[in-house]
Amino acid sequence: MITCVVHYTIDPAQIEAFERFAREWMRLVARHGGVHHGYFLPAEGASDRAEALFSFESLAAYERYRARFGSDPEFVAADRIRDESGCVVRYERTFMRPLLPDES
Template sequence: MITVHLKYEIDADKLEDFEEYGRRWVGLVNRFGGTHHGYFLPSEGDSDIAYALFSFPSLAAYEQYRADSMRDPECQAAFELARTTRCIKRYERRFLRPLDGLSQP
């Protein structure tokens, strides 16, 4: 299993746009065979940092999702929402391997 950790620098004045972007991607990742663990939005502390976590059974499955998402109209609409609203200033992507007592290396 591979878990993707995304750290977003967002425009705090466009939080509603970012929330809509996140709602779309939760469903899309799940539709493409992943498990979305949710978006984590600013509350106390930094007002412009948000996170997301989602997992795929393997790096190959994640790479297939990435390729398929480039051709999917709903994914393209979500990308376009972020581009037109400019709710995301930048993001960082990390790949993690969960250690939960159940996963094998």
């Protein structure tokens, strides 16, 4: 399993647009074989940070999902929310492998 952790710097004035953007990507990840663990939005402290975590069974599965970017109409529409609202100032992706508790 591979987990993608996305660190966002967001525009706090556009939080509603960011939530619309996030809901679309949660749906798209699930629809295309991934498991979305959610978006984590500011509650206290820094108001311009958000995080997202989602997993695919392998890097190859993630790359099949990623190949739809820029061409699949649903992916383009989801990105349009971000682009037109300016809700995302910048983002950084990190790939990690989870270490899960042993099942006893």
